[in-house]
Amino acid sequence: MSVSVKDVAARAGVSVGTVSNVMNRPEKVSPAVAERVHEAINALGFVRNDAARQLRAGHSKSIGLIVLDVRNPFFTDLARGAEDEAALAGLSVILGNSDEKADREASYLDLFEQQRMHGVLISPFGDVTARLRRLHDRGIPAVLVDRTSADTSYSSVSVDDVAGGGLAVEHLIDIGRRAIAFVGGPEEIRQVADRLEGARRVVAEHPEVSLEFIRTRALSVIEGREAGNDILAREPAGRPDAIFAANDLIAMGVLQALNMQGALHVPRDIALIGYDDIDFASASVVPLSSIRQQSALIGKTAVQILIEEADDPTRAPRQVVFHPELIVRASTAGE
């Protein structure tokens, strides 16, 4: 049925300990023996039983990653960065999609605890502090991603959305716009609140610039289109000359509305900038300027911190904050 080290050892004429050494500390074993063992492994098609290895080691060689939404490119890029970094340390990443549901999030945490993961990266939805504490007591470190922890007892890696909001608005001002509208919502979403806050701060430094807040019920294309239609319905004098959308989906909706039957021209009549820099952003009718987050770098950094904490559980938690980047495309081009 199942080929074990014992079978490999028998065929190679060595002890099981030696087979283990060949796989885990090759430098301890003579080349001739190593060769024989490898031959036996291939001939028998031996594949190590991870459960046994884990049982002995006390914890697994996998890192659990729980994200809010696998469909969001931000998280898939983050996951990719995490995987690549984990691979360097011989670890693999198991991806869990909480889909912004507390019960799904909890069941992944249960699973990861049962599996004695090497560590857990989580973009939390519900209140997970109690659970993370349990994991920590069990020797499983956790790092929060895309969210700063309220208490600083866990490490976190996030992006400065306030700075991102500032970047977007500074750019709009740079190209000469003065009447800016922020479209997005609800403000309960931290990212929305922070981006708006960043926009407000920059506007406060420029007395000649005004900022209007157009609230949406969600961050979707349809909501963006409704907001765009509202703007279109106004007197020309009452329209903003630039729009900062809380994310690219909103921006795309706004663009569709403004562009309908060529009513208004982007960027001539109204400049438009989004947030997240999703693939669709560069593929829309008018390629969209946006704010890009270094998603892969976040994942990579989070894994680095996780590995450090796993090696030395007494290490003090760290909060890393990255700064987003402005991507200029046609929707805010020229004057």
Added chain:
Amino acid sequence: MSVSVKDVAARAGVSVGTVSNVMNRPEKVSPAVAERVHEAINALGFVRNDAARQLRAGHSKSIGLIVLDVRNPFFTDLARGAEDEAALAGLSVILGNSDEKADREASYLDLFEQQRMHGVLISPFGDVTARLRRLHDRGIPAVLVDRTSADTSYSSVSVDDVAGGGLAVEHLIDIGRRAIAFVGGPEEIRQVADRLEGARRVVAEHPEVSLEFIRTRALSVIEGREAGNDILAREPAGRPDAIFAANDLIAMGVLQALNMQGALHVPRDIALIGYDDIDFASASVVPLSSIRQQSALIGKTAVQILIEEADDPTRAPRQVVFHPELIVRASTAGE
């Protein structure tokens, strides 16, 4: 450090065997004892070590799922269906994203083999027959999803793309269109070829209808827009009166081009139907008709088959093919 059944047993004043019974065959144990054991479990914060359980059982309680692209809603919905079905059997699903890369696919298969997964669902990219054979020999069944297996030694669950192509074109004919264009490519992609084939078959039954094939280099928005611009540049008489796009991204690109400055009206001048029914489809400027696949049902069914095969490895492989569904929206509305 780590709380084991032994600790629980000591606190509850019973043997380890009884603790195991409480967790795995509660009917074998008296209520009074069960109560004491549960109290001890909670008090000590005991969580079963999955590695030990697995080692004993010979295989894990997880199903591995390898998809071509986690960002594709088709696969996330499929994964959701699989998870829900697996949960009913007390299994969990581990998601791996091959991202259409053979090396990533291979490393997930390695991982799943090391972990002695309960079974593997895979939407294959490279040639995985040799590897699946190995898994099978080791007692790990595999089910192919979204692809019929060339040889019938593995079960598979897929969608009939030929039928889907037929559905789309029948609908266009039903609303009175006669000059149909299929936009998509490259034909090497099985889905593209099948959808085109389905379209051809239906057209062959209607002598009054013509089918034109407009090839694209990829299934992206940009390629779709280029195709749309080409059509727009033609003499009005040379334009089709209906377009069947190989997927929704292509359709969105086509729509953007046709709609630019209100040049052509969809569906009055040209009717348009896509494929996949992605979220964006209903959110585009003109809500898009599309062909929907029962993604969740595919995942659910694949898990059912997998569990059956895991229970009885001698079971003959089955090929299940689902039929897609027509979703009518504004882009093909009325006459």
Added chain:
DNA sequence: GTCCGAGAATGAATCGTTCCAAACTTGTGG
């Protein structure tokens, strides 16, 4: 009062790998 059997609880064996102290081998210097 004894015997029987059903139900409940026990505990030793088991899974496959890793670790490590001990045993073995080889080569070198005295």
Added chain:
DNA sequence: CCACAAGTTTGGAACGATTCATTCTCGGAC
């Protein structure tokens, strides 16, 4: 020729949950 060190290899204990043959307990039948 022996002692010794360095380099290799060995074999058994350990990890923690599950299983199952065995033992125990208790109530009822005779």
